[in-house]
Amino acid sequence: MKAEILATGDEIRSGALVDSNSAYISAKLEENGIQVMRHTCVGDDLVLLVATLREIGDRVDLAVVTGGLGPTTDDLTAEAAAGAAGVRLTLNQSALENVESFFKKFNRPMTESNRKQALLPEGSQLLYNPVGTAPGFSLAVGRCRFFFLPGVPYEMRRMLDEHVIPGMLSLQGDAAMHSRVKTITTFGLPESLAGEKVAGVEAAFPGIKLGLRANFPQIQVKLYGRDTDPAKLDQRMAGAGQWALERLGRNVISENGERMEAVVGRLLLERSASIGLAESCTGGLLANWLTNVAGSSAYFFFAGVTYSNQAKIDVLGVRPETLEKHGAVHEETAREMAEGVRRVAGTTYGLSTSGIAGPDGGTEDKPVGTVCVGYAGPDRSFGRRLYFPFGKRLMNKQIFSMAALDILRRNLLGTDKSVGRGKAEGSTCKGEPGT
Amino acid sequence: MKAEILATGDEIRSGALVDSNSAYISAKLEENGIQVMRHTCVGDDLVLLVATLREIGDRVDLAVVTGGLGPTTDDLTAEAAAGAAGVRLTLNQSALENVESFFKKFNRPMTESNRKQALLPEGSQLLYNPVGTAPGFSLAVGRCRFFFLPGVPYEMRRMLDEHVIPGMLSLQGDAAMHSRVKTITTFGLPESLAGEKVAGVEAAFPGIKLGLRANFPQIQVKLYGRDTDPAKLDQRMAGAGQWALERLGRNVISENGERMEAVVGRLLLERSASIGLAESCTGGLLANWLTNVAGSSAYFFFAGVTYSNQAKIDVLGVRPETLEKHGAVHEETAREMAEGVRRVAGTTYGLSTSGIAGPDGGTEDKPVGTVCVGYAGPDRSFGRRLYFPFGKRLMNKQIFSMAALDILRRNLLGTDKSVGRGKAEGSTCKGEPGT
Numbered sequence: 118m119k120a121e122i123l124a125t126g127d128e129i130r131s132g133a134l135v136d137s138n139s140a141y142i143s144a145k146l147e148e149n150g151i152q153v154m155r156h157t158c159v160g161d162d163l164v165l166l167v168a169t170l171r172e173i174g175d176r177v178d179l180a181v182v183t184g185g186l187g188p189t190t191d192d193l194t195a196e197a198a199a200g201a202a203g204v205r206l207t208l209n210q211s212a213l214e215n216v217e218s219f220f221k222k223f224n225r226p227m228t229e230s231n232r233k234q235a236l237l238p239e240g241s242q243l244l245y246n247p248v249g250t251a252p253g254f255s256l257a258v259g260r261c262r263f264f265f266l267p268g269v270p271y272e273m274r275r276m277l278d279e280h281v282i283p284g285m286l287s288l289q290g291d292a293a294m295h296s297r298v299k300t301i302t303t304f305g306l307p308e309s310l311a312g313e314k315v316a317g318v319e320a321a322f323p324g325i326k327l328g329l330r331a332n333f334p335q336i337q338v339k340l341y342g343r344d345t346d347p348a349k350l351d352q353r354m355a356g357a358g359q360w361a362l363e364r365l366g367r368n369v370i371s372e373n374g375e376r377m378e379a380v381v382g383r384l385l386l387e388r389s390a391s392i393g394l395a396e397s398c399t400g401g402l403l404a405n406w407l408t409n410v411a412g413s414s415a416y417f418f419f420a421g422v423t424y425s426n427q428a429k430i431d432v433l434g435v436r437p438e439t440l441e442k443h444g445a446v447h448e449e450t451a452r453e454m455a456e457g458v459r460r461v462a463g464t465t466y467g468l469s470t471s472g473i474a475g476p477d478g479g480t481e482d483k484p485v486g487t488v489c490v491g492y493a494g495p496d497r498s499f500g501r502r503l504y505f506p507f508g509k510r511l512m513n514k515q516i517f518s519m520a521a522l523d524i525l526r527r528n529l530l531g532t533d534k535s536v537g538r539g540k541a542e543g544s545t546c547k548g549e550p551g552t
Numbered sequence: 553m554k555a556e557i558l559a560t561g562d563e564i565r566s567g568a569l570v571d572s573n574s575a576y577i578s579a580k581l582e583e584n585g586i587q588v589m590r591h592t593c594v595g596d597d598l599v600l601l602v603a604t605l606r607e608i609g610d611r612v613d614l615a616v617v618t619g620g621l622g623p624t625t626d627d628l629t630a631e632a633a634a635g636a637a638g639v640r641l642t643l644n645q646s647a648l649e650n651v652e653s654f655f656k657k658f659n660r661p662m663t664e665s666n667r668k669q670a671l672l673p674e675g676s677q678l679l680y681n682p683v684g685t686a687p688g689f690s691l692a693v694g695r696c697r698f699f700f701l702p703g704v705p706y707e708m709r710r711m712l713d714e715h716v717i718p719g720m721l722s723l724q725g726d727a728a729m730h731s732r733v734k735t736i737t738t739f740g741l742p743e744s745l746a747g748e749k750v751a752g753v754e755a756a757f758p759g760i761k762l763g764l765r766a767n768f769p770q771i772q773v774k775l776y777g778r779d780t781d782p783a784k785l786d787q788r789m790a791g792a793g794q795w796a797l798e799r800l801g802r803n804v805i806s807e808n809g810e811r812m813e814a815v816v817g818r819l820l821l822e823r824s825a826s827i828g829l830a831e832s833c834t835g836g837l838l839a840n841w842l843t844n845v846a847g848s849s850a851y852f853f854f855a856g857v858t859y860s861n862q863a864k865i866d867v868l869g870v871r872p873e874t875l876e877k878h879g880a881v882h883e884e885t886a887r888e889m890a891e892g893v894r895r896v897a898g899t900t901y902g903l904s905t906s907g908i909a910g911p912d913g914g915t916e917d918k919p920v921g922t923v924c925v926g927y928a929g930p931d932r933s934f935g936r937r938l939y940f941p942f943g944k945r946l947m948n949k950q951i952f953s954m955a956a957l958d959i960l961r962r963n964l965l966g967t968d969k970s971v972g973r974g975k976a977e978g979s980t981c982k983g984e985p986g987t
Contacts, residue, residue: 127763130588132578133733133774134765135570139593143567153565154600158574158591161763165589189747189764190754223941228744250744269766328568394857400843401836404857408835411911411945413859419867420857422829422839428854428897432867462863476846510846 118289120146120179122156123169125194126268130160138183138273148341149282149296151179161185166197174201174259179285184268186251188230194265199238201258209237212252219250244280248272255284262288295347297354300374301338303365304523311336314364322357334516335377338365367532377522378406384529385416393462394420395433395454395469397445398488403470403518419462433457446471446483448500451491459493467493470521474513488517490524553724555581555614557591558604560629561703565595573618573708584717585729586614596620601632609636609694614720619703621686623665629700634673636693644672647687654685679715683707690719697723730782732789735809736773738800739958746771749799757792769951770812773800802967812957813841819964820851828897829855830868830889830904832880833923838905838953854897868892881906881918883935886926894928902928905956909948923952925959
C-alpha cells in the first residue's frame, strides 16, 4: 500500500519551524513495509487544506496528517477533513471525554475553546490521545484512509505507535508481514565510517535492510527485517545483529536503544557505586543528562558546575598553583577537579570536564573544540585531552559530555586501554573520541 | 507572487534525513515578501518528479527545487525538469566550466559522471555554484519560473542568496509585497489561554494573521503581516504588537524571540550582577540553559547540583535541622540553598530548586510536580512553593527550571508582586507559574 504525509500549520509553511514529524512518520511507515510516496506541507488555510486532502485522497491508500487539532482559531484540520469528505462536524462524546479527562487528571479548568477539540467529522473514528488534550481521528476521503494526529512530536509519536501503525497493518490484511528492528547505539565513529563498517550486512543477510540515524553525538545503526515467518525472521535478525556488533566493536554503547546516560547509570548501580561531577565547559549538561534517568539519585550525589576559577578552588579544592601554571583547560586541572569532586561528594568516582566550547576563547594551542576530561576512581586518576572539530557551542557541550561519559563507561567496564593512567599522568589525543 | 518549494531525494522521502532546507528557503522567501503556499517532497522517481513539476507549474508563479543535481544515477532533477518543460538536455558550456573549475581549484580528478552535471535543459539559465560541483539552473515550466539548487545546505544557501532571491525580486517588479513577523515569547499561560487572550487581534487589525507555537514550556505568539506599502505595514504591525503585549501582560518574556535564559543573562549583564545556582530536582538543567548562552561566564560563576542531602549541607551550608524538620522539598530548605550558593559563589543573586520531578517520590502533601524555588538577593531572600500538573520527569525538569528563571527575571525587573518576601518567609501557591 502507498502512503502520503501531510504536515499542516503556518509555522512550518513559513519556515519558522522545521518539520521533523514527516521524516519520523516516513521512517516508521517504511519500517513497516508501507511505501511513502510524497510529503506535503500547507499552512492554516481552509480552502487549500480541503483541496490538498482531496488530492491525496485521489492518489494513495493511506495518509497521515499532523497539526491543526489544537483549541485555537488557526486549528482548522477537523473542519478541513469534514469539508474534504463532504460531512459535518459533530460533537464526539468520546473525544469530549478524552479532552475532559486530561483536564480532570491535572485539575485544570477546561475552557470553551477546548470543547472545540471534540468536534470531529461525522463518521470518523476517534484516535485516543493519552498524553495531551487534542484527540486524533481517522476518516476516509476518496479512496484513502486518513489518520489525523496532533503536531506536538511526543503526542504524535505515541499515537502513531498506538493507533496508526496497527491500523495500517490491519488494513493491509492477509499479507501481514512481521517486522523487527534492532538498534545499535554507537559513539566515537563518524556516520560515514559507521556506515562503511556495516555496509555489507544487506549482502550477508538477504532481506535485512540497513539504516543509519545520526542522533548527535551518537550514531544509531538500525537493522530492519521483514518476513511472513516470524521464526525465520528472528534467526536472521540475530545473525545480522551479531555480525554488526562485531564490526562496530567497542564503539557500541548499547544494543537496545539505551542512551549513554542510562548505560552508565546501570553500570554504576550494578557495582553499587556512585558518581560526582565537576563541570566547567559542559556547564551542567552532564548532570542534566544523568538526572534525566529516573532513579539516578541512587548513584548521582553532586555536581559542581564551576565556571569560575575561584569556584574550582573553593568548592573542588583545585590548587591555585595548578591553575596558574597550566590554566583551566589542562589535563592536570581536570584531574584535580575529578579528584576534588570525588572527595567533596564522597562518591566512588569523580568525572570532570574543562574545555573550550566556543564561539570565543580558543587559542592556537587550545582551539575551540578542545576538552580535558578528568577521571578519578578508587585505584587511579588521570586527565585526558581530546579535540573535536566542531565550531558550534551547543554541539561541543554535547560531544564533550558524551566523551566524558564514554571514558567513565570504559573504565567501569575495564576496557579503557588508552594512555592517561596513573596519578598526575596526562595524555593528549586528537580527533575522534575513543580512537 | 506565490511560490512553492520542492525537496527531492529518497533519503528525505524515506525519513532517513530531516528536510531542513525547505524551512530555510520558506523563511527567506517570506522575509522578502514572497508568499510560500506549499512544500512538497518526492523521492528519486522520474515519472513522479515530472508530474510534480508540472503540477507546481500550473499552480504558482515561483518555485525552488532542491536536490538531485549530483553526478550519480539517482540524480534525476535535470532530466525531470527537461521532461516537464518538454525540452531536451544539452551540454551547457558554462556549466561544464563551473564543474571543471571546482575540480581544478581543489586539484582533484574529474570523472565522466561529473560531466553529466553540465547537461542542462535547453533554454535554462545557469545558476553558478561557487562552493560545489553541482551547477544550478532556472527554467520556466507552465506559468512558473523554477530555480533548481543542490541539496547540500551550505551550497543551497549561498546560491539562494546570490541567485534566487535577486532573481525573484526582479520578477516581482512593482507589486512587491513586504512581510513582517513579530514573535512574542510568553511563559505561564497554557497555549489555549494565550490563544484566547490574543484571538481578537485579526479582527482588530485587518491583514494581521495570528499564529501560536508551543515550545514547551514557553509559548510563542506570532503576528504575521503583509502589505505592498512598507510604512503602512510597519504601523499596523506596531499597533497589533502593542495590542497583544497589553493582553499578555507580565507573562511576556521577550518581544524578539529571545529565550528566557538569554533574557535573564542580559538583565544580569545590564546590572553588572552575577548568579549562582543550587539545583536539586532540576539536576543541572538550569545551569545547562544559562551556559548555552555564549558569554555567560561573565555573570554565571557556579552551580551546585546537590542531589543528596549531605551535599546540600556540605557544599551549600543548609542547616541539618532544616532538612530534618522540613525535608528537602520545602520553602525554607530552598531559601537556605539559595542563600548558601550566593555566599559560596560570591554572586549578587542565588537561585535554587528543590522538588519532585517524578516519576516516583510524590506524597499526598507533596505530589510529583511540586517544586520549591529559593531566591536570594542583596535585599531579601525567600522560598516559594509551586505545583505543575505534569506527570513526566523531563517536562517537570523543564518547567521547574523555567519557573525558577521567571522568578529571578521578575525580581531583576522589580515586578515580582507575589507573596514570599522577607527573610525566612515562605509561601505556597498552586497552579500556573506567576498566576
